[in-house]
Amino acid sequence: MSAQSPAVGRITLADRLVTRSLATDIALVAGGAAFTGLLAQVAVPLWPVPITGQTLAVLLVGSTLGALRGVLSMALYAVLGVVGVPWFSDAASGWHVIAGPTGGYIIGFIAAAGLTGWLAQRAWDRKVLGAFVSFLAGTGVTFAVGLPWLAASLGLNLEQTLQAGLYPFIIGGIIKALLAAGIIPLAWRLTSRRSR
Known part of the structure; x- marks a missing residue:
């Protein structure tokens, strides 16, 4: 690892593809x-x-870049969106997005990328099952931050919060975790073949 690099820890998929x-x-x-x-x-x-x-994207970025770079990437996403880059959902930007009902999910992306990146640095992303568990955990972290934020911003009770911010997303979250768990281990296998 280069002394100039802020990325620390074990090798990630990005490190396999480019010189650090x-x-x-x-x-x-x-x-x-x-x-x-x-x-x-x-x-x-x-x-x-x-x-x-x-x-x-959060799952793929965290796993590919590792914990530190994943966290920095999602923090950059949040900060640039707040200052005006129109890349939150529906091409939105601004502080009101973070302060609104979806802001907790965006903040949760930072922690989710950190967790999936940390697990990737411990080789959880090399096999489909480990990757799937890692990505479910990352998705869970996003909800753990997003749901209380949603409840507080809209004054919802627990059942209303779950109906608005969790239940509609369970199947999609599982599908995204499965998709990412197919992509990342496949990418590892392809890079292993290329390096031989």
């Missing part, structure tokens, strides 16, 4: 934020929380 340096870390962090912003535009409108591709 401060410049590549910056590019990967920015690219992860942009990828999340792009998938945020893939949405099924629901109120108060739309179904989007963001959560899939």
Whole structure:
């Protein structure tokens, strides 16, 4: 690992694909934020929380970049969205998005990327089952932060919160975790073959 690199820990998929340096870390962090912003535009409108591709992006970015770079990437996504980059769902931006009902999910993305990245650095993402468990855990972290935020911002009771912010997303969350659990281990296998 380069002494210039802020990424620490064990090898990740990104490290397998590119030489680790401060410049590549910056590019990967920015690219992860942009990828999340792009998938945020893939949405099924629901109120108060739309179904989007963001959560899939968070899982992929965290696992591919590792804990530190994953956290930095999602923090960059949140900060740039607050200051005006229109890449939250439905091309929204601004502080009101973070302060609103969906803000907790965006903050939860930071922790979710950190957890999936941490698990990836311990090789959980190399096999489908480990990757699936890792991605379910990351999804759970997003809800653990997002649901209380949703309840507080709209003054909802527990049942209302679960109906608005959890139940409609369970099947989609499982599908996204399965999709990511297919993509990342396959990418590891492909890079292993390439390096032989």
